[in-house]
Amino acid sequence: MSTRARSLAVLALFFCLPALAAAPEARPPQGEYTPSGAQILSESKPGEWRRPDPEDLLVMRLPSGRVVLELDPAYAPLHVANIRTLVRERYFDGLAIVRVQDGFVAEWQDPEGVDGGDPHKLRSLGMAQATLPPEFTRPIASSLPWEKLPDGDVYAPEVGFSDDLPAARDPSRSETWLVHCYGTLAVGRDNPTDSGNGSDLYVAIGEAPRRLDRNLAVVGRVLEGMDKLSALPRGDGPMGFYARAQERTPILDVRVVADLPAAQRPNIEILRTDSLTFQRLLQAARDRHDAFYVTPPGKVDVCAVPVPVRGSRGRPLN
Amino acid sequence: MSTRARSLAVLALFFCLPALAAAPEARPPQGEYTPSGAQILSESKPGEWRRPDPEDLLVMRLPSGRVVLELDPAYAPLHVANIRTLVRERYFDGLAIVRVQDGFVAEWQDPEGVDGGDPHKLRSLGMAQATLPPEFTRPIASSLPWEKLPDGDVYAPEVGFSDDLPAARDPSRSETWLVHCYGTLAVGRDNPTDSGNGSDLYVAIGEAPRRLDRNLAVVGRVLEGMDKLSALPRGDGPMGFYARAQERTPILDVRVVADLPAAQRPNIEILRTDSLTFQRLLQAARDRHDAFYVTPPGKVDVCAVPVPVRGSRGRPLN
Numbered sequence: 045m046s047t048r049a050r051s052l053a054v055l056a057l058f059f060c061l062p063a064l065a066a067a068p069e070a071r072p073p074q075g076e077y078t079p080s081g082a083q084i085l086s087e088s089k090p091g092e093w094r095r096p097d098p099e100d101l102l103v104m105r106l107p108s109g110r111v112v113l114e115l116d117p118a119y120a121p122l123h124v125a126n127i128r129t130l131v132r133e134r135y136f137d138g139l140a141i142v143r144v145q146d147g148f149v150a151e152w153q154d155p156e157g158v159d160g161g162d163p164h165k166l167r168s169l170g171m172a173q174a175t176l177p178p179e180f181t182r183p184i185a186s187s188l189p190w191e192k193l194p195d196g197d198v199y200a201p202e203v204g205f206s207d208d209l210p211a212a213r214d215p216s217r218s219e220t221w222l223v224h225c226y227g228t229l230a231v232g233r234d235n236p237t238d239s240g241n242g243s244d245l246y247v248a249i250g251e252a253p254r255r256l257d258r259n260l261a262v263v264g265r266v267l268e269g270m271d272k273l274s275a276l277p278r279g280d281g282p283m284g285f286y287a288r289a290q291e292r293t294p295i296l297d298v299r300v301v302a303d304l305p306a307a308q309r310p311n312i313e314i315l316r317t318d319s320l321t322f323q324r325l326l327q328a329a330r331d332r333h334d335a336f337y338v339t340p341p342g343k344v345d346v347c348a349v350p351v352p353v354r355g356s357r358g359r360p361l362n
Numbered sequence: 363m364s365t366r367a368r369s370l371a372v373l374a375l376f377f378c379l380p381a382l383a384a385a386p387e388a389r390p391p392q393g394e395y396t397p398s399g400a401q402i403l404s405e406s407k408p409g410e411w412r413r414p415d416p417e418d419l420l421v422m423r424l425p426s427g428r429v430v431l432e433l434d435p436a437y438a439p440l441h442v443a444n445i446r447t448l449v450r451e452r453y454f455d456g457l458a459i460v461r462v463q464d465g466f467v468a469e470w471q472d473p474e475g476v477d478g479g480d481p482h483k484l485r486s487l488g489m490a491q492a493t494l495p496p497e498f499t500r501p502i503a504s505s506l507p508w509e510k511l512p513d514g515d516v517y518a519p520e521v522g523f524s525d526d527l528p529a530a531r532d533p534s535r536s537e538t539w540l541v542h543c544y545g546t547l548a549v550g551r552d553n554p555t556d557s558g559n560g561s562d563l564y565v566a567i568g569e570a571p572r573r574l575d576r577n578l579a580v581v582g583r584v585l586e587g588m589d590k591l592s593a594l595p596r597g598d599g600p601m602g603f604y605a606r607a608q609e610r611t612p613i614l615d616v617r618v619v620a621d622l623p624a625a626q627r628p629n630i631e632i633l634r635t636d637s638l639t640f641q642r643l644l645q646a647a648r649d650r651h652d653a654f655y656v657t658p659p660g661k662v663d664v665c666a667v668p669v670p671v672r673g674s675r676g677r678p679l680n
Contacts, residue, residue, distance in 0.1 A: 146589045147544050147668075180657070198514055198663045226465050226569040235653045250592070251544040251570055251665055255650060258657040271464045271596040274568070278589040332573060335553045339498070339576040345516045347569055350465075 077334040084324045092319035101301035106293055111269035112310045113229050116207050118188060119222050120179035120261045123231050126172045127242035131298050133170040140292035145284025147250030150273040151232055152295060153243060158285055178237040179261045181219040191318055195343040199254045203346040205317035210346045222262035225252045225347035227270050231261040249274040252347040267312055267353050315352040325349055395652040402642045410637035419619035424611055429587035430628045431547050434525050436506060437540050438497035438579045441549050444490045445560035449616050451488040458610035463602025465568030468591040469550055470613060471561060476603055496555040497579045499537040506538060509636055513661040517572045521664040523635035528664045540580035543570045543665035545588050549579040567592040570665040585630055585671050633670040643667055
């Protein structure tokens with residue numbers, strides 16, 4: 045697949061710009077229109093893309109294929125370090141996706157830890173910490189990048205992007221946090237705020253669950269394979285837990301990409317949110333007017349323009 | 363299943379209030395906490411629920427089960443009338459879900475109308491109209507109910523609820539419209555704004571695609587069986603269209619519920635958004651504080667609290 049075809053496919057999945065039309069019509073000259081996301085991306089410069097640190101990348105293999113996750117140590121350093129420890133101990137290998145609640149989350153953990161499991165059979169956390177101080181927000185600091193989105197937000201005083209992730213700030217409390225959008229990766233916990241340790245992880249698979257912001261530790265996002273989580277059968281028990289063990293999706297293994305041989309490492313680049321190209325994508329989303337869109341939305345929600353990801357395998361990264 | 367257990371299950375799916383905890387802990391006395399959604403619903407009065415008009419209800423049968431859709435003739439009367447005509451002509455029977463784009467939409471239409479199809483084999487629309495004036499917005503009118511949500515919105519000057527559906531208003535243009543949230547049902551079209559006729563329908567299955575507001579005709583929502591659409595395999599072609607015909611999900615048939623024998627009619631009630639109970643649900647979502655949630659979100663997005671639906675079959679309606 046050509047680069048152009050690939051970036052079109054990436055855009056179709058990521059940015060959802062194309063019309064809902066079944067049979068595209070002849071389009072009038074493009075000069076009148078907002079440039080398409082595909083066009084904007086095709087004009088990006090190599091330096092606007094970054095390669096994730098292999099220490100921050102996880103590959104989770106499911107029977108249906110791989111899911112690639114990026115961890116952000118800046119916002120939840122203790123949780124991210126604990127997750128790396130767990131992964132390197134092979135803690136997740138052979139565990140399962142135990143919960144898929146429609147419109148909400150897909151979650152994985154030790155099945156012995158859910159209703160019907162045997163707490164005495166819980167897998168050991170090994171060298172990982174069992175409890176961690178909550179890392180639901182961080183103090184605003186100059187070390188944390190911040191590109192404010194001027195469009196406003198229902199939930200937070202300010203929203204924007206930080207470390208190429210959607211984020212929010214409350215200057216009056218000098219707090220900043222990563223927000224829950226579609227594809228966000230975060231740490232499940234029990235009621236005590238220090239009970240999350242990274243052995244229980246979830247990804248948002250529906251409407252952005254913003255009410256979770258500042259109540260759980262966001263640790264990153266899904267870069268590739270989102271559909272491997274979002275299209276799973278929904279759990280039939282309370283809160284989307286599977287009522288029967290055989291309905292769960294097994295996790296074959298999870299690895300830190302830095303530990304993989306070069307040939308097995310995902311070749312992924314992420315568009316920097318401080319790039320001109322990302323600003324152009326945001327502006328095109330606000331101004332959206334083309335042969336299909338007649339009323340531009342005028343604004344963009346912080347979750348509405350997922351940060352583009354591209355690969356080099358000639359196939360779209362969801 | 364008891365009524366109480368059922369309403370808990372409904373809430374778990376609809377309102378996502380419960381913690382992400384695997385093993386719920388003993389909770390402190392509830393007096394300190396926001397009442398749960400389940401508790402609020404258990405205190406609702408019968409008159410706060412309405413039974414949808416069987417003329418406005420559709421049952422779409424898929425191999426995996428049924429999807430129940432409610433049409434709202436107030437906002438798109440011509441489109442709704444055309445859809446009813448198509449259904450009564452058995453237009454949809456044997457067609458297919460041709461597109462599932464991750465994080466965006468599931469869409470169904472005549473497969474001959476998509477890329478690779480044969481336009482000469484397109485199914486006849488029969489007595490239905492082939493083109494319709496766009497019904498993307500309506501003039502604000504006293505006949506359209508309106509409960510304004512004071513929490514604000516990124517996209518619209520005002521948001522709220524109308525006909526128990528999420529909606530928006532722009533008083534400066536005297537326009538109102540139904541907005542795209544998770545589970546919204548709307549009419550696909552080609553580029554010309556009058557090219558939608560209801561033979562091509564889609565449901566939002568990911569992040570609320572608010573950029574579609576005022577660009578397409580919203581005709582209703584999914585009341586039951588959302589997971590039958592949201593958990594479908596994603597299409598592997600551009601824009602989530604299936605590349606191969608055999609990957610499509612066949613539509614067994616679609617019926618207007620008024621045409622079904624009484625025993626086959628879904629027994630569904632919808633909470634009225636002008637009810638005290640719905641106001642209490644919104645307030646509890648804003649104030650959310652319990653043994654799990656430590657930081658209340660303070661606000662609710664218009665798409666964040668799906669209007670509750672309940673059945674009488676002892677099972678949750680997603």
